Amino acid sequence: MTTIAHWLIPCLRQVQVLKQTNRLSHALLITGADGVGQEQLAREMVKDLMCESNQAAACKECHSCQLMRADTHPDFRVLDGEAASIKVDQVRLLVRQINQKPQVGQNKVVLITHAQAMNVNAANAVLKALEEPADRTYFVLTSSQSTSLLPTIRSRCLLVNVPTPTVDDVKDWLLQYPEHQELSSLFWLTTQPFRLLSIQQQGKTKMYAALPDQLSAMLTGSGSISEMLKGIDSNNIDDFCNGLAAILHQCICHSTGAPLDEALQAIYATLMARQGIQLLMLRYQSLQKLKSDLKKTNLNPIMQLTHELNQW
Ligand SMILES: [Zn+2]
Numbered sequence: 661m662t663t664i665a666h667w668l669i670p671c672l673r674q675v676q677v678l679k680q681t682n683r684l685s686h687a688l689l690i691t692g693a694d695g696v697g698q699e700q701l702a703r704e705m706v707k708d709l710m711c712e713s714n715q716a717a718a719c720k721e722c723h724s725c726q727l728m729r730a731d732t733h734p735d736f737r738v739l740d741g742e743a744a745s746i747k748v749d750q751v752r753l754l755v756r757q758i759n760q761k762p763q764v765g766q767n768k769v770v771l772i773t774h775a776q777a778m779n780v781n782a783a784n785a786v787l788k789a790l791e792e793p794a795d796r797t798y799f800v801l802t803s804s805q806s807t808s809l810l811p812t813i814r815s816r817c818l819l820v821n822v823p824t825p826t827v828d829d830v831k832d833w834l835l836q837y838p839e840h841q842e843l844s845s846l847f848w849l850t851t852q853p854f855r856l857l858s859i860q861q862q863g864k865t866k867m868y869a870a871l872p873d874q875l876s877a878m879l880t881g882s883g884s885i886s887e888m889l890k891g892i893d894s895n896n897i898d899d900f901c902n903g904l905a906a907i908l909h910q911c912i913c914h915s916t917g918a919p920l921d922e923a924l925q926a927i928y929a930t931l932m933a934r935q936g937i938q939l940l941m942l943r944y945q946s947l948q949k950l951k952s953d954l955k956k957t958n959l960n961p962i963m964q965l966t967h968e969l970n971q972w
Pocket of ligand 1: 719
């Protein structure tokens with residue numbers, strides 16, 4: 661992926677204009693629904709902020725731009741809350757580092773992605789840093805749950821709201837890249853563009869893409885549960901359950917009038933004939949419980965999932 665997605669461009673331009681006219685706030689909060697590209701937008705903005713030129717966008721030639729490209733800029737720090745919560749010690753260390761003089765250019769930038777993962781003490785430490793901003797230091801935060809951030813943090817930031825692209829926007833975007841076109845077959849699972857990319861990067865596209873046909877075969881008796889669960893183990897059972905849950909969710913929504921992806925039409929007809937809407941909702945709840953139980957118990961996960969699928 662070489663160019664920025666087109667629905668992110670207006671947000672990027674907005675910040676570039678403010679930068680060029682010296683009206684940019686020292687704190688930015690990029691918000692939007694999960695998977696629409698807040699992190700990608702933030703990364704682009706950070707490059708512009710670190711550039712030593714007076715241009716709106718990064719020049720790509722100065723020493724800072726080169727260091728950013730090599731991911732070795734000493735005046736740029738990142739905290740990522742995607743996998744684990746952000747702790748106060750991490751914030752304090754980062755604030756200490758950022759309070760020193762810049763080593764390369766003039767600006768320093770702290771990027772905190774998935775900022776909702778800050779615990780209360782970490783959030784207070786960030787708030788303190790925002791209240792006493794160091795010279796030419798920018799804080800860029802991203803969050804898909806910005807309302808869970810401290811209101812005092814939100815009020816100190818310039819809010820940049822990333823719009824949610826339409827399904828057609830996402831399709832057009834994927835069409836530009838031959839290597840991503842297979843992802844259009846996963847629209848029944850999600851239309852969040854950057855979640856789709858992450859699925860591909862993790863090598864999970866095939867597993868998800870095969871699921872509707874496998875389920876269809878199992879429901880109509882041309883395939884068995886054990887065939888369907890071939891290759892599923894403790895590493896991917898959570899993803900597999902997410903796929904099943906997405907199918908049930910789509911079918912339940914369709915029963916109340918929402919459009920249904922073509923890949924799920926046959927499954928919907930079979931499931932409605934066998935289960936009806938009440939039982940489908942029960943299966944959905946049971947699947948969610950199974951997912952949570954799998955994390956807590958040592959029972960054989962394939963056995964538990966087989967037991968669940970036997971009731972479909
Ligand atoms: Zn530059």
